[in-house]
Amino acid sequence: MTTPTDFAVPSPGRAARPAPRRAARPFRPAGRRPAAGRALRLLAASALAAVQLFPLLWMLSGALKSSEDTGGTSLLPSDPTLSNLTEVFDAIPYGRYLWNSLLTSVAVTVLLVFFGSMAAYALARLRFRGREALFAVIFSTLMVAMPVILVPLFMVAARTNLVNSYAGLILPVAFTAFPIFLMRQFYLQFPRELEEAADLDGCGYLRRFLVVVLPLSKPMLAALAVTTFLSTWNSFLWPLTVAKDSDLWVVQVGMSQFQNQYGGDWSLIMAASLVAAVPTLLLFLILQRHIITSVKASGLKG
Numbered sequence: 001m002t003t004p005t006d007f008a009v010p011s012p013g014r015a016a017r018p019a020p021r022r023a024a025r026p027f028r029p030a031g032r033r034p035a036a037g038r039a040l041r042l043l044a045a046s047a048l049a050a051v052q053l054f055p056l057l058w059m060l061s062g063a064l065k066s067s068e069d070t071g072g073t074s075l076l077p078s079d080p081t082l083s084n085l086t087e088v089f090d091a092i093p094y095g096r097y098l099w100n101s102l103l104t105s106v107a108v109t110v111l112l113v114f115f116g117s118m119a120a121y122a123l124a125r126l127r128f129r130g131r132e133a134l135f136a137v138i139f140s141t142l143m144v145a146m147p148v149i150l151v152p153l154f155m156v157a158a159r160t161n162l163v164n165s166y167a168g169l170i171l172p173v174a175f176t177a178f179p180i181f182l183m184r185q186f187y188l189q190f191p192r193e194l195e196e197a198a199d200l201d202g203c204g205y206l207r208r209f210l211v212v213v214l215p216l217s218k219p220m221l222a223a224l225a226v227t228t229f230l231s232t233w234n235s236f237l238w239p240l241t242v243a244k245d246s247d248l249w250v251v252q253v254g255m256s257q258f259q260n261q262y263g264g265d266w267s268l269i270m271a272a273s274l275v276a277a278v279p280t281l282l283l284f285l286i287l288q289r290h291i292i293t294s295v296k297a298s299g300l301k302g
Contacts, residue, residue, distance in 0.1 A: 150237065
C-alpha cells in the first residue's frame with residue numbers, strides 16, 4: 001500500500017516519479033552515550049581528582065612520618081606515627097589558635113550570611129530612588145583588594161578601640177559586598193508567587209523574608225556560608241595586622257610563627273597543616289548536599 005508522500009507531485013503532462021528516500025539511520029536508545037565517550041570523561045574526571053587529592057595525601061603522609069623518615073621520597077611512611085600531632089600542641093598553644101580561628105570564622109559567617117542576604121533581598125524587592133546606584137557602589141567595592149584599604153581600615157579600628165580584640169578580628173571584615181551580590185542575583189529569580197501568598201496572610205517585608213524567603217534559600221545560604229567560612233579561616237593579613245597579642249592569633253598567623261621556629265622539621269609543619277584543614281573538610285562534608293543543590297539550581301536557572 002502506498003501513501004501520498006511516496007510520490008512526487010506530477011507536473012502537467014509528465015508521469016509521476018517516486019520521491020527519493022533517505023537512508024535509514026541506525027537506531028540508538030535514547031539517553032545512552034557511546035561507551036568511548038563515557039570512558040574518556042571518566043578518565044578525565046579521575047585524572048582531575050588525582051591532581052586535586054595529591055597535595056592532601058602528601059600532607060597526610062608527611063604528618064604521619066617520623067623525623068628520621070622525612071628525608072625519603074616515598075609517599076607512604078615506613079613507620080607511621082601520631083606523635084607529630086600531639087607535639088604540635090605541646091610546642092605552641094595551637095589549641096588557642098584553633099579556637100580563635102573557629103570563633104572568628106563562625107561569627108563572620110553568621111553576620112555576613114544573615115545581614116548580607118537581608119540587604120540583598122532589600123535591593124532585589126524594595127523599590128526606592130537610587131537603588132541601582134547604591135548597588136553599583138556596593139558592587140564596586142569588590143574591585144578593591146584588602147592591601148589597598150589595610151592602612152585606613154587599621155586606623156578606623158585603632159580610633160574605635162578595636163585593636164587587640166575579638167571585635168577587631170570580626171567586625172571590620174563582617175560586612176562585604178560579595179554576599180549581597182550573590183544573594184541579590186538569587187532573589188531576582190525567586191518566585192514572586194510564594195511572596196504573594198505571604199502577602200495574603202498579612203506579612204510585611206521583614207516577616208516575609210524571615211518566614212518564607214529565608215527558609216527556601218538554604219542551598220544558596222549553605223554555599224555562601226562555606227565560601228565565607230573558608231575565606232575567613234584562611235585569612236592572614238588582617239589578623240596579623242590587628243592582633244598583636246599572641247593570645248588573639250588565629251591559626252594562620254600561629255602557623256607562620258611555627259614555621260619560622262620549626263622550619264626544618266617538615267613532619268611537624270605537615271601535622272599542623274593537617275589539623276588546620278580538618279574543620280574545613282568537616283564543614284564541607286556536612287553541607288555538601290546543600291552545596292550540590294545550589295549548584296544545580298544555579299545551573300538550571302542560568
